[in-house]
Amino acid sequence: MLSPIIVAVDFADVKSAWNFIDRVDPNDCRLKIGKELFTHAGPDFIKQIMKKGFDVFLDLKFHDIPNTVAKAIVVTADLGVWMTNVHASGGSRMMSAAKDALYSYGKDAPILIAVTVLTSMESTDLQEIGINVSPLEQATRLAILAKNCGLDGVVCSAKEVQSFRTRLGADFKLVTPGIRPAGTNPDDQRRIMTPQRAQAAGSDYLVIGRPITQAEDPAKALQTILATLDASKSESHYV
Numbered sequence: 528m529l530s531p532i533i534v535a536v537d538f539a540d541v542k543s544a545w546n547f548i549d550r551v552d553p554n555d556c557r558l559k560i561g562k563e564l565f566t567h568a569g570p571d572f573i574k575q576i577m578k579k580g581f582d583v584f585l586d587l588k589f590h591d592i593p594n595t596v597a598k599a600i601v602v603t604a605d606l607g608v609w610m611t612n613v614h615a616s617g618g619s620r621m622m623s624a625a626k627d628a629l630y631s632y633g634k635d636a637p638i639l640i641a642v643t644v645l646t647s648m649e650s651t652d653l654q655e656i657g658i659n660v661s662p663l664e665q666a667t668r669l670a671i672l673a674k675n676c677g678l679d680g681v682v683c684s685a686k687e688v689q690s691f692r693t694r695l696g697a698d699f700k701l702v703t704p705g706i707r708p709a710g711t712n713p714d715d716q717r718r719i720m721t722p723q724r725a726q727a728a729g730s731d732y733l734v735i736g737r738p739i740t741q742a743e744d745p746a747k748a749l750q751t752i753l754a755t756l757d758a759s760k761s762e763s764h765y766v
């Protein structure tokens with residue numbers, strides 16, 4: 528019923544965010560609210576978007592001691608968001624605490640995923656922080672850890688999707704930012720792929736921000752990208 532696109536609603540102000548949200552259909556995308564807009568607008572804004580029928584991915588990437596992360600995850604579950612996340616590099620005790628905190632929500636729990644290696648990072652960035660393996664090797668290690676902790680999926684680059692699908696199974700959600708239509712500015716992203724290739728590789732959800740939000744007409748930019756995707760490969764009827 529829904530498209531695989533999650534729009535990263537990274538607008539600098541709430542008015543611009545509403546200007547976009549009011550012009551798009553919940554069948555055409557889910558919405559990801561990250562640190563910038565959440566810090567501006569807070570939980571009430573999230574509730575208003577959900578009232579309009581949008582699934583919300585609250586992308587706050589929690590990374591802290593297990594107790595703190597578990598309590599923060601409970602607050603996101605109480606908000607009723609569709610998806611939420613932690614950093615896998617917080618380790619297995621932290622991820623397990625987050626997962627356990629959702630136990631009492633049963634089927635109403637948000638999808639809980641873990642960020643592996645940020646799509647803005649390449650080998651040199653990893654070396655700087657003492658990680659001397661490739662982004663694929665490090666992301667694989669963290670994705671396996673996340674799966675073993677019972678998480679529902681990971682955030683990774685679309686470049687890692689084929690390998691992860693084989694190793695981690697069909698049901699493990701692969702959520703991929705770093706999506707750039709051919710010929711567009713990569714900005715600060717490093718491990719990128721086009722929407723069509725990411726979908727063909729097997730990404731469950733394509734997270735797309737600036738190619739939509741910074742376009743002259745963001746709602747039209749979303750439609751243009753949707754039209755390039757293969758509707759038969761998703762849950763949806765969006766073309």
Ligand SMILES: O=c1ccn([C@@H]2O[C@H](COP(=O)(O)O)[C@@H](O)[C@H]2O)c(=O)[nH]1
Pocket residue numbers: 535537561642644645646647682683704705706714716734735736737738
């Ligand atoms: O590894 C990651 C994890 C999260 N993100 C977030 O996705 C969007 C991408 O926005 P673009 O404008 O399409 O680059 C943004 O909100 C990031 O915080 C990511 O890019 N990579």
